Amino acid sequence: MSALTVDTFKQIIQERLQAELVTVEDMSGGCGQAFAVIIVSPLFQGKNKLMRHRLVNNALKEEIAGIHAFTQKGFTPDEWAAQGGKV
């Protein structure tokens, strides 16, 4: 598998998790090995942290398996709005 880039990864997340907003940060200095992502998606509604993470982990199984480090935060659109659209 070729190295993941911020843009392709972002697109994948957007599609698979019906995300309204995705930020992807490459923490490995561009080598595509470590990503920190924030995902805002209605799919998270009514799910606790563990369930949200599992949802993301399952949706991105292959991608996560191919990289070294993956950090995620998931919000529903409402939660995201409530905290002013930033972490």
Added chain:
Amino acid sequence: MPVIEIKSQEQFTELTQDDSSKLIALYFYTEWAPPCKTMTSVFQTIAESKKDDPSILFLSINADDLSEISEIFEVNAVPYFILIRNATILKELSGADPKEFVSALNQFSNTPEQQAQAPAPAPAPAIQKKEVEEVEESEDELNQRLKKLTTAAPIMLFMKGSPSSPQCGFSRQLVAILREHQIRFGFFDILKDDSVRQGLKKFSDWPTFPQLYINGEFQGGLDIIKESIEEDEKFFEHALEAGA
């Protein structure tokens, strides 16, 4: 020599400085950690079997009561073993693995077991009793073992490496968080046991490490714990109470 239960730091200093040529085996335990119960009796049995060997000193230390000593050695998980000679740490072992402890003890003791019967032709290398271990474990057995491991302490951390030398940044961060909140925890080094490493991913339905269990309930990885702490400074306490 029988096991000497350390009662004070002064006693500890005195005993450990008494004779520097001795091999000193330190065993750190706590009353509350179930794996310690097993290891306490293992430690006593081993000490008993070596009672005719004056060159080994067996000291057992309650890591809670004598936290100064635990801190000197940076013991942050129990059971924990340290072998010392000439004020030098020869070996540190954490976790409840009697075989590992015995083999380390044999490796560093002056008198390997065979020598008791007959003079050995050459210094015998430490005997590693590995034969028994290779038995294939069924999925059921593995799951039972995982169940036991995840409940081995109220808070169990499955990590890469040990708290004193984490082998991955995420594991390191989670250890730091636990310490910062002065949380007692047991841990398991998944790098030491690949069947646990692979099995636990399925068991927890979680692809990465570290993984944290509280009262046998999977809590999540580093991200979740971080978020939970941000939301509730007393997250660990509350999670512990919830399952109690």
